[in-house]
Amino acid sequence: MTMPLEVRDLWYRYPGSGEDVLRGVNLTVEPGEVLAVVGLSGSGKSTLCYCLSGIVPHIYSGNMRGEVLIKGTPTTSMKIPQIATRLGIVFQEPDTQLFSPTVEDEVAFGPENLCLSREEIGERLKTALKLVGMEDFRLGSPNQLSGGQKQLIALASVLSLDPEILIFDEAMSQIDAQGKTAIKEAISGLKDRGKTIVMIEHDLDNLDVADRVLLLREGVLQPFEGRL
Amino acid sequence: MKTGLKGLDPRSKLVLVLCLSTLGVLIQDIRVLTAVLSVSMVLSVAAGSRLFALVKKFRRILWLFVAIAIIQSIFSPSGRVLVNLGGIKLITVGGLYKGVAMVLRMSIVMVSATIMATSNYREIVQGLVQWRIPYEIAFMVSVAIRFLPLLTDEIKNVVTAVQLRGIELDKIPVRQRLKVYSYLIMPVVSGAVIKSRELATTMETRAFRAYPKRTSYMLLTMQRADYAVIIISMAVSIFTLMFYFYAI
Numbered sequence: 001m002t003m004p005l006e007v008r009d010l011w012y013r014y015p016g017s018g019e020d021v022l023r024g025v026n027l028t029v030e031p032g033e034v035l036a037v038v039g040l041s042g043s044g045k046s047t048l049c050y051c052l053s054g055i056v057p058h059i060y061s062g063n064m065r066g067e068v069l070i071k072g073t074p075t076t077s078m079k080i081p082q083i084a085t086r087l088g089i090v091f092q093e094p095d096t097q098l099f100s101p102t103v104e105d106e107v108a109f110g111p112e113n114l115c116l117s118r119e120e121i122g123e124r125l126k127t128a129l130k131l132v133g134m135e136d137f138r139l140g141s142p143n144q145l146s147g148g149q150k151q152l153i154a155l156a157s158v159l160s161l162d163p164e165i166l167i168f169d170e171a172m173s174q175i176d177a178q179g180k181t182a183i184k185e186a187i188s189g190l191k192d193r194g195k196t197i198v199m200i201e202h203d204l205d206n207l208d209v210a211d212r213v214l215l216l217r218e219g220v221l222q223p224f225e226g227r228l
Numbered sequence: 229m230k231t232g233l234k235g236l237d238p239r240s241k242l243v244l245v246l247c248l249s250t251l252g253v254l255i256q257d258i259r260v261l262t263a264v265l266s267v268s269m270v271l272s273v274a275a276g277s278r279l280f281a282l283v284k285k286f287r288r289i290l291w292l293f294v295a296i297a298i299i300q301s302i303f304s305p306s307g308r309v310l311v312n313l314g315g316i317k318l319i320t321v322g323g324l325y326k327g328v329a330m331v332l333r334m335s336i337v338m339v340s341a342t343i344m345a346t347s348n349y350r351e352i353v354q355g356l357v358q359w360r361i362p363y364e365i366a367f368m369v370s371v372a373i374r375f376l377p378l379l380t381d382e383i384k385n386v387v388t389a390v391q392l393r394g395i396e397l398d399k400i401p402v403r404q405r406l407k408v409y410s411y412l413i414m415p416v417v418s419g420a421v422i423k424s425r426e427l428a429t430t431m432e433t434r435a436f437r438a439y440p441k442r443t444s445y446m447l448l449t450m451q452r453a454d455y456a457v458i459i460i461s462m463a464v465s466i467f468t469l470m471f472y473f474y475a476i
Contacts, residue, residue, distance in 0.1 A: 059429055081438030089433050096426040099374050101348040108445040113435040121445045157434060 002072040004165050004196040005029040005052065005087075010066035012047055012056060021047045023219040025066070029165075034187060034197045036210035037221070040228050044219045045200045046092075049169040051075075052198065054083040070165065084110065087165040088158030092173050094150035098142040103134065103153055106142055110161040121160075128156040131193075132186050148179015155186060165196045172206050184209045202228075233275040233457075238347040238355035240454035244271065245340045247465040252336030255472055258325060261332040264468075268339040277342040293334070297327030349373045354446050363442060375423065382419045386412050 007027040013020045021044040029035050039045045050056040054075040057064050068075045070086050091097055100106040107128050111121040129135045132152040137145065142153055151171055158166065168187070172180045187197060187209045199210060207213055215224040233241075248271075251264045272279045298319065306322025317323075344352065349370040356366040390408060391397060397405055 053433060055429060055433065059432055080432050081435040084433055084435040084438070091426065091430065093426060095378060096423050097430045099371055099427060099431075101350045101370075101374070105350045105446070109431075109436075110434040112442050112444055113438045115439050115441060115443050118443065118445055118447070121443065125445070161435060 003028050003069075004031055004071060005198065006067075006069040006072075007052070008067040008069070010048075010051060010068060011064070012044075012051060013063040014047075015062050021219050022051065025216075025219070025221045027214070027221060029196055029198060031196055032191065032194045034191050034199065034209055034211045036199045036201055036207050036213045037216050038201050038204065038207070038213060038224055038228060039216035040202065043216045045202070045216055046169055048216060049089065049167055049198075049200050053087055053089045053167055054078065054080055055089075058083075081113070084161055084163070085114065086163055087167065088161055088163040089167040089169060090151065090154050090158055090171045092170045094147055094154060094174065097154040097157070098150055101141060103129070103137050103140055103142055103145075103156075106153055107156045107160045110157060114161070124160045124162065128159040131159055131189060132156045133182070146179060147175035148182050151175055151179065151183055152186060155183070159190075163195075165198070166190060168197070168199045170200055170202060172201070172203065180206060204228075233271065233343075234346060235453075236275070236457060237448055237450050237454040238344070238351045239359060239448070239450065240457040241275070241343050241347060242352075242355065243458045244461045245343050247461040248340035249337050251465055251468060252333045252340070254469060256329055257472065258329050258332060260468070260472060261329055261336065265332055265336050265339065268336050268343075272339050272342045275343045275346045277346050279339065279342055282342060293331045296334070297324070297331050300327035300330045350446065351448065354444060354448050357444065358448055364437075371427070375427075378423060379416075379420055382423075383412070383416055386415050386419075 005027070006029075007025050010022050010025040011020050012022040025048065037045060037048065047056070050060055051064065051068050052075075054068070054070075056062060057076065058080050070078070070083060075083060098106055100109060104125060107125050108121050111124050116124070125138070126135070129138055132155050134149065134152050134156060137149065137153070142150060145153065155166075155171075168183075172183050175183070184206065187199070191197060191209075199206070201207060213224040215222050215228070217228075248264060248268050252261065252268075255261055255264065269279065301319050301323030304323050304326050305317040305320040307325075308321045309317045309319075310321060310324065311319040347355075353363075353366040353370045356369075357363050387397070390412065395408060397408065400408070
């Protein structure tokens with residue numbers, strides 16, 4: 001059976017650095033699973049995210065060895081737009097993820113790039129906003145939303161591309177308790193719809209939605225035993 | 229729902245702004261310039277811009293306008309001398325006339341630009357795209373507008389960080405102040421570079437430039453009022469210029 005996401009002996013070193021950030025990471029994420037990866041700052045969590053989503057090596061260069069497979073296809077043999085329809089990523093910083101004057105434009109950006117018909121884009125907009133419970137904000141400006149709401153819009157913008165896999169790169173790190181609850185509810189809803197989710201976290205309080213937790217320490221992935 | 233000038237297609241607003249600015253740039257007569265400025269102000273307010281709030285906001289730099297008028301007057305003296313300093317014609321009637329014309333010209337460009345601000349930048353981008361301007365260029369302009377407030381925040385944060393280390397920028401001599409400002413450039417620029425890199429990454433992960441073309445969910449359609457505004461503004465501008473250059 002082809003797994004949604006597989007990592008085989010992944011090593012990565014940033015350009016000009018003398019040390020590997022990721023050291024032989026092996027990982028298999030099962031369909032519909034919510035996997036959390038925890039670790040201290042500098043342990044390589046975000047780098048792992050970049051590798052999983054194809055940002056490394058397509059956007060950020062460096063020395064990557066090993067393989068990341070999305071539905072059995074190596075990320076190295078796919079282009080970023082191809083990856084975008086299979087795997088979506090929500091980043092930490094809400095402000096640099098939202099660049100359109102209205103929520104509608106923001107969520108429509110991805111499907112517009114895929115050259116979908118206007119009717120199809122309308123349907124995807126409606127579905128994505130409903131999934132994150134932000135339908136009432138459709139014509140509003142992202143600038144006037146709270147941190148949590150901004151992250152929900154960033155998530156809706158990714159969901160409008162209809163990816164099977166979602167990655168949350170410390171998406172709850174800059175938002176208040178109410179925002180965290182909203183994001184966690186959205187994650188649970190997406191899990192119920194069969195989406196495969198990888199959450200990168202450093203806050204252990206956010207792990208209650210995860211089915212499995214792994215610890216990334218100094219670039220090595222290992223079972224989590226309750227302590228970072 | 230937007231009605232009247234507020235509800236115009238951004239493309240017709242753009243034509244209106246271009247006509248007003250062209251008049252402002254080509255005309256020298258301060259009576260005609262004053263008339264053009266008055267029309268620009270009326271149209272700007274009618275379009276729903278926050279013109280007076282903006283004037284209030286930028287009142288601190290109004291002295292710059294006066295300074296420009298005086299400098300212009302000093303460097304292009306002509307006619308009767310009003311102020312003479314040690315044999316140098318500091319302010320003349322002709323120089324002052326040119327200075328005032330320059331200030332009026334700048335005001336026309338700025339006031340007419342506020343008409344564009346009544347459309348959101350997504351509409352402006354879409355208008356440009358439907359005018360066959362490449363999406364990348366139109367989008368680049370819109371992103372620059374979107375990120376300007378973030379850059380301002382970045383500068384404010386760095387200045388606050390410097391002040392929190394005990395440097396009172398208002399109380400140190402100008403030369404030292406300039407030196408401190410030069411130290412601020414690096415963190416501000418690096419912050420801006422990081423933000424733009426994050427933005428580019430986000431866009432790439434949302435399939436930006438997946439294909440040479442892209443569809444647009446928003447579609448602007450020109451109404452009769454838009455065509456009327458375009459035709460009237462162009463006709464009035466051409467008539468004014470012909471009258472100005474050939475009849476006056």
